[in-house]
Amino acid sequence: MVHIVGAGPGDPELITVKGANYLKEADVVIYAGSLVNPKLLEYCREDAQIHNSASMTLDEVVATIEQAEKEGKMTVRLHTGDPSVYGAIQEQMDAFRKKNIEFDIVPGVSSCFATAAALQQEYTLPGISQTVIITRNEGRTPVPDKEKLRSLAQHQSTMCIYLSITMLDKVVEELMAGGYPADTPIAIVQRASWPEQKIVRGTLETIVKDIEGKDIDRTAMIVVSHCLGADYDLSRLYAPEFSHMFRKAVKE
Missing domain, CATH: 3.40.1010.10 (Tetrapyrrole methylase, N-terminal domain)
Structure with missing residues:
Protein backbone atom coordinates (compact mmCIF):
# COMPACT_ATOMS: atom_id res chain seq x y z
CA MET A 1 0.00 0.00 0.00
CA PRO A 107 -5.21 15.20 3.47
CA GLY A 108 -3.04 17.93 4.93
CA VAL A 109 -3.22 21.57 5.98
CA SER A 110 -2.80 23.74 2.89
CA SER A 111 -0.53 26.78 3.04
CA CYS A 112 -3.50 29.04 2.29
CA PHE A 113 -5.00 28.08 5.64
CA ALA A 114 -1.68 28.37 7.45
CA THR A 115 -1.50 31.83 5.88
CA ALA A 116 -4.92 32.72 7.33
CA ALA A 117 -3.68 31.58 10.73
CA ALA A 118 -0.53 33.68 10.39
CA LEU A 119 -2.62 36.70 9.43
CA GLN A 120 -5.12 35.92 12.21
CA GLN A 121 -7.76 36.43 9.59
CA GLU A 122 -11.04 34.81 8.55
CA TYR A 123 -11.43 34.71 4.77
CA THR A 124 -15.24 34.68 4.77
CA LEU A 125 -16.73 37.64 6.61
CA PRO A 126 -20.48 38.42 6.52
CA GLY A 127 -21.23 41.26 4.15
CA ILE A 128 -17.68 41.27 2.77
CA SER A 129 -16.86 37.93 1.13
CA GLN A 130 -18.36 34.46 1.27
CA THR A 131 -16.15 32.94 -1.43
CA VAL A 132 -12.50 31.92 -1.46
CA ILE A 133 -10.76 31.41 -4.80
CA ILE A 134 -7.58 29.33 -4.86
CA THR A 135 -5.63 30.07 -8.01
CA ARG A 136 -2.30 31.03 -9.56
CA ASN A 137 -1.04 33.43 -12.19
CA GLU A 138 -0.13 32.02 -15.55
CA GLY A 139 3.53 31.11 -15.88
CA ARG A 140 5.09 28.05 -17.46
CA THR A 141 1.88 26.21 -16.55
CA PRO A 142 -0.95 27.61 -18.71
CA VAL A 143 -4.21 28.81 -17.16
CA PRO A 144 -7.57 28.54 -18.97
CA ASP A 145 -8.83 31.91 -20.24
CA LYS A 146 -11.87 31.88 -17.93
CA GLU A 147 -9.58 31.31 -14.93
CA LYS A 148 -7.06 34.07 -15.56
CA LEU A 149 -6.67 36.53 -12.69
CA ARG A 150 -8.32 39.31 -14.68
CA SER A 151 -11.48 37.21 -15.05
CA LEU A 152 -11.53 35.94 -11.48
CA ALA A 153 -11.03 39.45 -10.11
CA GLN A 154 -14.51 40.38 -11.31
CA HIS A 155 -15.94 38.40 -8.37
CA GLN A 156 -14.25 40.67 -5.80
CA SER A 157 -13.97 37.68 -3.48
CA THR A 158 -11.11 36.57 -1.27
CA MET A 159 -8.33 35.22 -3.47
CA CYS A 160 -5.39 33.03 -2.40
CA ILE A 161 -2.77 33.11 -5.13
CA TYR A 162 -0.13 30.39 -5.16
CA LEU A 163 3.15 30.15 -7.09
CA SER A 164 3.04 33.72 -8.34
CA ILE A 165 5.15 35.93 -6.07
CA THR A 166 7.94 36.27 -8.64
CA MET A 167 5.35 37.84 -10.96
CA LEU A 168 3.82 40.15 -8.36
CA ASP A 169 3.82 43.21 -10.62
CA LYS A 170 1.90 41.25 -13.25
CA VAL A 171 -0.46 39.84 -10.60
CA VAL A 172 -1.29 43.35 -9.39
CA GLU A 173 -1.81 44.56 -12.95
CA GLU A 174 -4.21 41.73 -13.74
CA LEU A 175 -6.18 42.09 -10.50
CA MET A 176 -6.69 45.80 -10.98
CA ALA A 177 -7.57 45.35 -14.65
CA GLY A 178 -10.20 42.84 -13.52
CA GLY A 179 -11.88 45.26 -11.14
CA TYR A 180 -10.15 45.30 -7.74
CA PRO A 181 -9.70 48.94 -6.63
CA ALA A 182 -6.13 50.17 -6.11
CA ASP A 183 -6.73 50.41 -2.34
CA THR A 184 -7.75 46.73 -2.01
CA PRO A 185 -5.85 45.16 0.91
CA ILE A 186 -3.25 42.52 0.07
CA ALA A 187 -0.97 40.42 2.26
CA ILE A 188 2.13 38.42 1.38
CA VAL A 189 3.04 35.57 3.72
CA GLN A 190 6.27 33.72 3.17
CA ARG A 191 6.74 30.26 4.69
CA ALA A 192 3.59 30.33 6.78
CA SER A 193 4.04 28.32 10.02
CA TRP A 194 7.84 28.01 9.59
CA PRO A 195 10.15 29.67 12.17
CA GLU A 196 11.26 32.15 9.47
CA GLN A 197 7.67 33.11 8.59
CA LYS A 198 7.43 36.62 7.16
CA ILE A 199 4.38 38.87 6.61
CA VAL A 200 4.10 41.99 4.48
CA ARG A 201 0.83 43.91 4.22
CA GLY A 202 -0.18 46.65 1.85
CA THR A 203 -2.62 47.53 -0.91
CA LEU A 204 -2.59 46.64 -4.57
CA GLU A 205 -1.21 50.11 -5.23
CA THR A 206 1.69 49.81 -2.76
CA ILE A 207 2.59 46.14 -2.39
CA VAL A 208 5.26 45.90 -5.08
CA LYS A 209 7.26 48.60 -3.31
CA ASP A 210 6.32 47.26 0.13
CA ILE A 211 8.16 43.97 -0.46
CA GLU A 212 11.32 45.56 -1.84
CA GLY A 213 14.32 44.48 0.21
CA LYS A 214 12.25 42.00 2.23
CA ASP A 215 13.83 38.88 0.66
CA ILE A 216 10.47 37.43 -0.34
CA ASP A 217 11.00 34.31 -2.43
CA ARG A 218 8.93 31.85 -4.46
CA THR A 219 7.37 30.09 -1.44
CA ALA A 220 5.20 33.09 -0.52
CA MET A 221 1.39 33.13 -0.62
CA ILE A 222 -0.52 36.15 -1.91
CA VAL A 223 -3.90 36.94 -0.32
CA VAL A 224 -6.11 39.64 -1.80
CA SER A 225 -9.32 40.39 0.07
CA HIS A 226 -11.56 43.14 1.34
CA CYS A 227 -11.70 40.98 4.49
CA LEU A 228 -8.19 42.09 5.47
CA GLY A 229 -8.83 44.69 8.14
CA ALA A 230 -12.42 45.42 7.12
CA ASP A 231 -15.48 46.34 9.18
CA TYR A 232 -18.05 43.57 8.85
CA ASP A 233 -21.47 42.39 9.97
CA LEU A 234 -21.55 39.97 12.88
CA SER A 235 -22.47 36.38 12.10
CA ARG A 236 -26.10 35.49 12.68
CA LEU A 237 -25.02 32.13 14.13
CA TYR A 238 -24.49 33.55 17.62
CA ALA A 239 -27.07 36.36 17.54
CA PRO A 240 -29.59 35.98 20.41
CA GLU A 241 -32.57 36.53 18.09
CA PHE A 242 -31.39 33.86 15.65
CA SER A 243 -32.79 30.38 16.31
CA HIS A 244 -31.49 27.06 15.05
CA MET A 245 -31.76 23.39 15.99
CA PHE A 246 -29.55 23.82 19.08
CA ARG A 247 -30.85 27.12 20.45
CA LYS A 248 -34.14 28.98 20.60
CA ALA A 249 -34.23 32.66 19.73
CA VAL A 250 -34.44 35.12 22.62
CA LYS A 251 -36.76 38.03 21.99
CA GLU A 252 -35.69 41.37 23.37
Missing part, protein backbone atom coordinates in the same frame (compact mmCIF):
# COMPACT_ATOMS: atom_id res chain seq x y z
CA VAL A 2 1.18 3.50 -0.87
CA HIS A 3 0.04 6.35 1.35
CA ILE A 4 0.01 9.79 -0.27
CA VAL A 5 0.34 12.10 2.73
CA GLY A 6 -0.10 15.85 3.02
CA ALA A 7 2.81 17.11 5.10
CA GLY A 8 1.12 20.38 5.99
CA PRO A 9 2.52 23.87 5.40
CA GLY A 10 5.85 23.52 7.20
CA ASP A 11 5.45 23.30 10.96
CA PRO A 12 6.13 19.59 11.64
CA GLU A 13 3.33 19.56 14.22
CA LEU A 14 0.78 20.54 11.56
CA ILE A 15 0.85 17.14 9.89
CA THR A 16 -2.21 15.06 10.77
CA VAL A 17 -1.94 12.33 13.40
CA LYS A 18 -2.72 9.78 10.69
CA GLY A 19 0.01 11.15 8.43
CA ALA A 20 2.57 11.13 11.25
CA ASN A 21 1.66 7.55 12.16
CA TYR A 22 2.19 6.44 8.57
CA LEU A 23 5.61 8.12 8.55
CA LYS A 24 6.53 6.25 11.75
CA GLU A 25 5.55 2.94 10.13
CA ALA A 26 6.94 3.50 6.62
CA ASP A 27 9.64 1.34 5.10
CA VAL A 28 10.12 3.78 2.22
CA VAL A 29 9.51 7.55 2.21
CA ILE A 30 9.62 9.69 -0.92
CA TYR A 31 9.29 13.35 0.01
CA ALA A 32 9.08 16.59 -1.96
CA GLY A 33 12.45 17.81 -0.77
CA SER A 34 12.28 21.33 -2.15
CA LEU A 35 9.26 22.19 -0.02
CA VAL A 36 8.70 19.68 2.79
CA ASN A 37 10.28 20.57 6.12
CA PRO A 38 13.06 17.97 6.69
CA LYS A 39 12.16 17.91 10.40
CA LEU A 40 9.16 15.78 9.39
CA LEU A 41 11.60 13.00 8.56
CA GLU A 42 12.36 12.74 12.28
CA TYR A 43 9.08 10.82 12.54
CA CYS A 44 10.62 8.07 10.37
CA ARG A 45 12.35 4.92 11.56
CA GLU A 46 16.13 4.94 11.43
CA ASP A 47 16.13 2.07 8.94
CA ALA A 48 13.56 3.65 6.60
CA GLN A 49 14.68 4.30 3.03
CA ILE A 50 14.40 8.05 2.37
CA HIS A 51 14.24 9.49 -1.16
CA ASN A 52 14.19 13.19 -2.07
CA SER A 53 11.95 13.51 -5.12
CA ALA A 54 13.24 17.00 -5.98
CA SER A 55 15.78 15.41 -8.31
CA MET A 56 13.57 12.52 -9.47
CA THR A 57 11.36 12.19 -12.54
CA LEU A 58 7.83 10.78 -12.41
CA ASP A 59 9.07 7.50 -13.87
CA GLU A 60 11.76 7.26 -11.19
CA VAL A 61 9.26 7.92 -8.41
CA VAL A 62 6.89 5.26 -9.75
CA ALA A 63 9.71 2.76 -10.29
CA THR A 64 10.92 3.24 -6.70
CA ILE A 65 7.42 2.66 -5.37
CA GLU A 66 6.85 -0.33 -7.67
CA GLN A 67 10.04 -1.95 -6.37
CA ALA A 68 8.99 -1.32 -2.77
CA GLU A 69 5.63 -2.96 -3.51
CA LYS A 70 7.34 -6.04 -4.96
CA GLU A 71 9.37 -6.30 -1.76
CA GLY A 72 6.25 -6.00 0.41
CA LYS A 73 7.29 -2.63 1.83
CA MET A 74 4.98 0.19 2.89
CA THR A 75 5.62 3.52 1.17
CA VAL A 76 4.72 7.08 2.10
CA ARG A 77 4.70 9.65 -0.69
CA LEU A 78 5.03 12.88 1.29
CA HIS A 79 3.76 16.05 -0.37
CA THR A 80 3.73 19.60 0.94
CA GLY A 81 0.52 21.17 2.24
CA ASP A 82 -2.53 19.29 1.03
CA PRO A 83 -1.60 17.14 -1.97
CA SER A 84 -4.82 17.96 -3.84
CA VAL A 85 -3.73 21.57 -4.45
CA TYR A 86 -0.85 21.94 -6.94
CA GLY A 87 0.48 18.62 -5.72
CA ALA A 88 0.86 16.91 -9.14
CA ILE A 89 -0.55 13.73 -7.61
CA GLN A 90 -3.10 12.91 -10.30
CA GLU A 91 -0.43 11.72 -12.72
CA GLN A 92 1.10 9.62 -9.96
CA MET A 93 -2.23 8.04 -9.01
CA ASP A 94 -2.97 7.26 -12.67
CA ALA A 95 0.44 5.58 -12.94
CA PHE A 96 -0.27 3.56 -9.79
CA ARG A 97 -3.59 2.39 -11.21
CA LYS A 98 -1.93 1.22 -14.42
CA LYS A 99 0.44 -0.87 -12.36
CA ASN A 100 -2.28 -2.10 -9.97
CA ILE A 101 -0.59 -0.42 -7.02
CA GLU A 102 -3.05 0.29 -4.20
CA PHE A 103 -2.94 3.72 -2.61
CA ASP A 104 -4.84 6.07 -0.36
CA ILE A 105 -4.61 9.77 0.44
CA VAL A 106 -4.21 11.54 3.77
Whole structure:
Protein backbone atom coordinates (compact mmCIF):
# COMPACT_ATOMS: atom_id res chain seq x y z
CA MET A 1 0.00 0.00 0.00
CA VAL A 2 1.18 3.50 -0.87
CA HIS A 3 0.04 6.35 1.35
CA ILE A 4 0.01 9.79 -0.27
CA VAL A 5 0.34 12.10 2.73
CA GLY A 6 -0.10 15.85 3.02
CA ALA A 7 2.81 17.11 5.10
CA GLY A 8 1.12 20.38 5.99
CA PRO A 9 2.52 23.87 5.40
CA GLY A 10 5.85 23.52 7.20
CA ASP A 11 5.45 23.30 10.96
CA PRO A 12 6.13 19.59 11.64
CA GLU A 13 3.33 19.56 14.22
CA LEU A 14 0.78 20.54 11.56
CA ILE A 15 0.85 17.14 9.89
CA THR A 16 -2.21 15.06 10.77
CA VAL A 17 -1.94 12.33 13.40
CA LYS A 18 -2.72 9.78 10.69
CA GLY A 19 0.01 11.15 8.43
CA ALA A 20 2.57 11.13 11.25
CA ASN A 21 1.66 7.55 12.16
CA TYR A 22 2.19 6.44 8.57
CA LEU A 23 5.61 8.12 8.55
CA LYS A 24 6.53 6.25 11.75
CA GLU A 25 5.55 2.94 10.13
CA ALA A 26 6.94 3.50 6.62
CA ASP A 27 9.64 1.34 5.10
CA VAL A 28 10.12 3.78 2.22
CA VAL A 29 9.51 7.55 2.21
CA ILE A 30 9.62 9.69 -0.92
CA TYR A 31 9.29 13.35 0.01
CA ALA A 32 9.08 16.59 -1.96
CA GLY A 33 12.45 17.81 -0.77
CA SER A 34 12.28 21.33 -2.15
CA LEU A 35 9.26 22.19 -0.02
CA VAL A 36 8.70 19.68 2.79
CA ASN A 37 10.28 20.57 6.12
CA PRO A 38 13.06 17.97 6.69
CA LYS A 39 12.16 17.91 10.40
CA LEU A 40 9.16 15.78 9.39
CA LEU A 41 11.60 13.00 8.56
CA GLU A 42 12.36 12.74 12.28
CA TYR A 43 9.08 10.82 12.54
CA CYS A 44 10.62 8.07 10.37
CA ARG A 45 12.35 4.92 11.56
CA GLU A 46 16.13 4.94 11.43
CA ASP A 47 16.13 2.07 8.94
CA ALA A 48 13.56 3.65 6.60
CA GLN A 49 14.68 4.30 3.03
CA ILE A 50 14.40 8.05 2.37
CA HIS A 51 14.24 9.49 -1.16
CA ASN A 52 14.19 13.19 -2.07
CA SER A 53 11.95 13.51 -5.12
CA ALA A 54 13.24 17.00 -5.98
CA SER A 55 15.78 15.41 -8.31
CA MET A 56 13.57 12.52 -9.47
CA THR A 57 11.36 12.19 -12.54
CA LEU A 58 7.83 10.78 -12.41
CA ASP A 59 9.07 7.50 -13.87
CA GLU A 60 11.76 7.26 -11.19
CA VAL A 61 9.26 7.92 -8.41
CA VAL A 62 6.89 5.26 -9.75
CA ALA A 63 9.71 2.76 -10.29
CA THR A 64 10.92 3.24 -6.70
CA ILE A 65 7.42 2.66 -5.37
CA GLU A 66 6.85 -0.33 -7.67
CA GLN A 67 10.04 -1.95 -6.37
CA ALA A 68 8.99 -1.32 -2.77
CA GLU A 69 5.63 -2.96 -3.51
CA LYS A 70 7.34 -6.04 -4.96
CA GLU A 71 9.37 -6.30 -1.76
CA GLY A 72 6.25 -6.00 0.41
CA LYS A 73 7.29 -2.63 1.83
CA MET A 74 4.98 0.19 2.89
CA THR A 75 5.62 3.52 1.17
CA VAL A 76 4.72 7.08 2.10
CA ARG A 77 4.70 9.65 -0.69
CA LEU A 78 5.03 12.88 1.29
CA HIS A 79 3.76 16.05 -0.37
CA THR A 80 3.73 19.60 0.94
CA GLY A 81 0.52 21.17 2.24
CA ASP A 82 -2.53 19.29 1.03
CA PRO A 83 -1.60 17.14 -1.97
CA SER A 84 -4.82 17.96 -3.84
CA VAL A 85 -3.73 21.57 -4.45
CA TYR A 86 -0.85 21.94 -6.94
CA GLY A 87 0.48 18.62 -5.72
CA ALA A 88 0.86 16.91 -9.14
CA ILE A 89 -0.55 13.73 -7.61
CA GLN A 90 -3.10 12.91 -10.30
CA GLU A 91 -0.43 11.72 -12.72
CA GLN A 92 1.10 9.62 -9.96
CA MET A 93 -2.23 8.04 -9.01
CA ASP A 94 -2.97 7.26 -12.67
CA ALA A 95 0.44 5.58 -12.94
CA PHE A 96 -0.27 3.56 -9.79
CA ARG A 97 -3.59 2.39 -11.21
CA LYS A 98 -1.93 1.22 -14.42
CA LYS A 99 0.44 -0.87 -12.36
CA ASN A 100 -2.28 -2.10 -9.97
CA ILE A 101 -0.59 -0.42 -7.02
CA GLU A 102 -3.05 0.29 -4.20
CA PHE A 103 -2.94 3.72 -2.61
CA ASP A 104 -4.84 6.07 -0.36
CA ILE A 105 -4.61 9.77 0.44
CA VAL A 106 -4.21 11.54 3.77
CA PRO A 107 -5.21 15.20 3.47
CA GLY A 108 -3.04 17.93 4.93
CA VAL A 109 -3.22 21.57 5.98
CA SER A 110 -2.80 23.74 2.89
CA SER A 111 -0.53 26.78 3.04
CA CYS A 112 -3.50 29.04 2.29
CA PHE A 113 -5.00 28.08 5.64
CA ALA A 114 -1.68 28.37 7.45
CA THR A 115 -1.50 31.83 5.88
CA ALA A 116 -4.92 32.72 7.33
CA ALA A 117 -3.68 31.58 10.73
CA ALA A 118 -0.53 33.68 10.39
CA LEU A 119 -2.62 36.70 9.43
CA GLN A 120 -5.12 35.92 12.21
CA GLN A 121 -7.76 36.43 9.59
CA GLU A 122 -11.04 34.81 8.55
CA TYR A 123 -11.43 34.71 4.77
CA THR A 124 -15.24 34.68 4.77
CA LEU A 125 -16.73 37.64 6.61
CA PRO A 126 -20.48 38.42 6.52
CA GLY A 127 -21.23 41.26 4.15
CA ILE A 128 -17.68 41.27 2.77
CA SER A 129 -16.86 37.93 1.13
CA GLN A 130 -18.36 34.46 1.27
CA THR A 131 -16.15 32.94 -1.43
CA VAL A 132 -12.50 31.92 -1.46
CA ILE A 133 -10.76 31.41 -4.80
CA ILE A 134 -7.58 29.33 -4.86
CA THR A 135 -5.63 30.07 -8.01
CA ARG A 136 -2.30 31.03 -9.56
CA ASN A 137 -1.04 33.43 -12.19
CA GLU A 138 -0.13 32.02 -15.55
CA GLY A 139 3.53 31.11 -15.88
CA ARG A 140 5.09 28.05 -17.46
CA THR A 141 1.88 26.21 -16.55
CA PRO A 142 -0.95 27.61 -18.71
CA VAL A 143 -4.21 28.81 -17.16
CA PRO A 144 -7.57 28.54 -18.97
CA ASP A 145 -8.83 31.91 -20.24
CA LYS A 146 -11.87 31.88 -17.93
CA GLU A 147 -9.58 31.31 -14.93
CA LYS A 148 -7.06 34.07 -15.56
CA LEU A 149 -6.67 36.53 -12.69
CA ARG A 150 -8.32 39.31 -14.68
CA SER A 151 -11.48 37.21 -15.05
CA LEU A 152 -11.53 35.94 -11.48
CA ALA A 153 -11.03 39.45 -10.11
CA GLN A 154 -14.51 40.38 -11.31
CA HIS A 155 -15.94 38.40 -8.37
CA GLN A 156 -14.25 40.67 -5.80
CA SER A 157 -13.97 37.68 -3.48
CA THR A 158 -11.11 36.57 -1.27
CA MET A 159 -8.33 35.22 -3.47
CA CYS A 160 -5.39 33.03 -2.40
CA ILE A 161 -2.77 33.11 -5.13
CA TYR A 162 -0.13 30.39 -5.16
CA LEU A 163 3.15 30.15 -7.09
CA SER A 164 3.04 33.72 -8.34
CA ILE A 165 5.15 35.93 -6.07
CA THR A 166 7.94 36.27 -8.64
CA MET A 167 5.35 37.84 -10.96
CA LEU A 168 3.82 40.15 -8.36
CA ASP A 169 3.82 43.21 -10.62
CA LYS A 170 1.90 41.25 -13.25
CA VAL A 171 -0.46 39.84 -10.60
CA VAL A 172 -1.29 43.35 -9.39
CA GLU A 173 -1.81 44.56 -12.95
CA GLU A 174 -4.21 41.73 -13.74
CA LEU A 175 -6.18 42.09 -10.50
CA MET A 176 -6.69 45.80 -10.98
CA ALA A 177 -7.57 45.35 -14.65
CA GLY A 178 -10.20 42.84 -13.52
CA GLY A 179 -11.88 45.26 -11.14
CA TYR A 180 -10.15 45.30 -7.74
CA PRO A 181 -9.70 48.94 -6.63
CA ALA A 182 -6.13 50.17 -6.11
CA ASP A 183 -6.73 50.41 -2.34
CA THR A 184 -7.75 46.73 -2.01
CA PRO A 185 -5.85 45.16 0.91
CA ILE A 186 -3.25 42.52 0.07
CA ALA A 187 -0.97 40.42 2.26
CA ILE A 188 2.13 38.42 1.38
CA VAL A 189 3.04 35.57 3.72
CA GLN A 190 6.27 33.72 3.17
CA ARG A 191 6.74 30.26 4.69
CA ALA A 192 3.59 30.33 6.78
CA SER A 193 4.04 28.32 10.02
CA TRP A 194 7.84 28.01 9.59
CA PRO A 195 10.15 29.67 12.17
CA GLU A 196 11.26 32.15 9.47
CA GLN A 197 7.67 33.11 8.59
CA LYS A 198 7.43 36.62 7.16
CA ILE A 199 4.38 38.87 6.61
CA VAL A 200 4.10 41.99 4.48
CA ARG A 201 0.83 43.91 4.22
CA GLY A 202 -0.18 46.65 1.85
CA THR A 203 -2.62 47.53 -0.91
CA LEU A 204 -2.59 46.64 -4.57
CA GLU A 205 -1.21 50.11 -5.23
CA THR A 206 1.69 49.81 -2.76
CA ILE A 207 2.59 46.14 -2.39
CA VAL A 208 5.26 45.90 -5.08
CA LYS A 209 7.26 48.60 -3.31
CA ASP A 210 6.32 47.26 0.13
CA ILE A 211 8.16 43.97 -0.46
CA GLU A 212 11.32 45.56 -1.84
CA GLY A 213 14.32 44.48 0.21
CA LYS A 214 12.25 42.00 2.23
CA ASP A 215 13.83 38.88 0.66
CA ILE A 216 10.47 37.43 -0.34
CA ASP A 217 11.00 34.31 -2.43
CA ARG A 218 8.93 31.85 -4.46
CA THR A 219 7.37 30.09 -1.44
CA ALA A 220 5.20 33.09 -0.52
CA MET A 221 1.39 33.13 -0.62
CA ILE A 222 -0.52 36.15 -1.91
CA VAL A 223 -3.90 36.94 -0.32
CA VAL A 224 -6.11 39.64 -1.80
CA SER A 225 -9.32 40.39 0.07
CA HIS A 226 -11.56 43.14 1.34
CA CYS A 227 -11.70 40.98 4.49
CA LEU A 228 -8.19 42.09 5.47
CA GLY A 229 -8.83 44.69 8.14
CA ALA A 230 -12.42 45.42 7.12
CA ASP A 231 -15.48 46.34 9.18
CA TYR A 232 -18.05 43.57 8.85
CA ASP A 233 -21.47 42.39 9.97
CA LEU A 234 -21.55 39.97 12.88
CA SER A 235 -22.47 36.38 12.10
CA ARG A 236 -26.10 35.49 12.68
CA LEU A 237 -25.02 32.13 14.13
CA TYR A 238 -24.49 33.55 17.62
CA ALA A 239 -27.07 36.36 17.54
CA PRO A 240 -29.59 35.98 20.41
CA GLU A 241 -32.57 36.53 18.09
CA PHE A 242 -31.39 33.86 15.65
CA SER A 243 -32.79 30.38 16.31
CA HIS A 244 -31.49 27.06 15.05
CA MET A 245 -31.76 23.39 15.99
CA PHE A 246 -29.55 23.82 19.08
CA ARG A 247 -30.85 27.12 20.45
CA LYS A 248 -34.14 28.98 20.60
CA ALA A 249 -34.23 32.66 19.73
CA VAL A 250 -34.44 35.12 22.62
CA LYS A 251 -36.76 38.03 21.99
CA GLU A 252 -35.69 41.37 23.37
